[in-house]
Amino acid sequence: MAEPVLAIRDLRKSFGALKATDGVSIDLYPGEIHALIGPNGAGKSTLIHQICGTLRQDSGQIRLAGQEIGHRTVAERARLGLGRTFQISSLAGEFSALRNVMLAVQAGQGSSFRFFKPVMRDRALTEAAMERLERVGLAARAHVPASELSHGEKRQLEIAIALALDVKAFLLDEPMAGMGPEGSKVLTGFLDRLRQEAPILLVEHDMDAVFALADRISVLVYGRVIATGTVDEIRNDPAVRTAYLGDHA
């Protein structure tokens, strides 16, 4: 098998007596969508926070494209190619969709200390941003403030931002949350194409989407991965059925 793009090894994090992350190891291989599921309180958020750097693990390693990133800042991890999209918040709600993506292009170029040239006349920024918006089908709404976009459009914007960042691995935190059935279907189709850009670690509650998209699934319960496998393996795993799927399967 190829080298994993994102490799998490024996990650541990405790809050007092609570072991929120208890020896988690997960691999994300090129081209795959790896879903992370688990009941509420299983430690999914804590895990995501450690991967993207807002929480520091007690022990264990996180490697991105072979490079240890476990002790780097959020911004450094992002510059190395970790793309995170968010559940709720927009990047900059007051800015138009276009300017949000432009900011991401700017961040990717690593050049925020330029004080005089107006960004709107910077073709390197506007054109690259517009191209990303076209790819996610949001070009027509380029000049609408991000805070005024619909729920689904905000999600599309998030993806456009991730595309602008030259991402090596995506971390998608419940992209389907709050979307209608139609929106979920469109996004499911889109994520299927997105995996060709970079592999996706997907945290998602929508089981239909997970079963439709995921190449592999890891099930997290009380901070431990109790099973990792293909969709069929997970569906038929007795431990998973009792712990989590219950009435679903």
Next chain:
Amino acid sequence: MKRENAINLVLLLALLATPFIAQAMGETFTVTLVTRIAILALAAVGLNIALGLGGLVSFGHAAFFGTGGYAAGILASHAMSGEPMLFGFEGSNQMPVVWLAAAIAAGIVSLAIGAISLRTSGVYFIMITLAFAQMVYYFAISWPAYGGEDGLSIVLRNAFPGVNTMRPMEFFLVCFGVLLAALIFSALLRSSRFGAALQAVRQNEVRVASIGISPMPIRLTAFVLSAMITAVAGALYADLNRFVSPSMLSWHMSGELIVLIILGGTGRLMGPVAGAALFVVLEFWLGGITERWQFFLGLILLVTVLFARGGVIGLLAGKERHG
């Protein structure tokens, strides 16, 4: 032309024209009043970079305003007496030198204050900037070499090449020129890459970090630039009054600058100018009617915060749109 640009232009032209009209009518005092508007506006243009664009509610900008004032006063007093100061430098009465000294001094002070204060946010940031400014204030009071509590007089206004700065009109034009330069700088800054990053950090710090832009260096740079502009205003203010005292460093001054910005329109390019004009006119006009003019200023501030968040500029030009 966009409506806001038109309003900005009208405001600037009015500010420029008023002293000429006043001069023609023999109202020299009005020229001084408008000069005060221009200088306070300049100080607020500086603060607006931190507060308006960066969302950094600095309650300590008087420290930088006063640093600029003392830079002007100290350099002028040495130039007058001929006594050498640091490194045998004999002071200067040339405005460009004074401004540079003011900006550098405030730059160093703000770098130190910012590096510590910017580790906090919200109420803590407000309090820690206030605390630092009070430290500078008490330092100035207890430093007898430059007047201590009594302050320091500037016998002759510092000079500007080719200009007689003792003439109110010519001094006003110098101040207006500096204000204009600062506004142009501020306009360029807000539409630049740095400005985009700074405004995004205000809107969502965590998200900005997650796309690979570290918030701290962006904020610190904005804080220092902001302080340097406010310091140049402080130098001009000292020249205007031909006097600098610790009151320039007091927290009242910091509060006044914040009030100016809120009245004019937080984060708007010309908010500081509109705010300073409103503030000085109210101070003069209401101050002539009643000694308790600050009560009415308080009322106006209250109404602004409750019903007109965008201040004067927000009322006239509507909500700000970003590309």
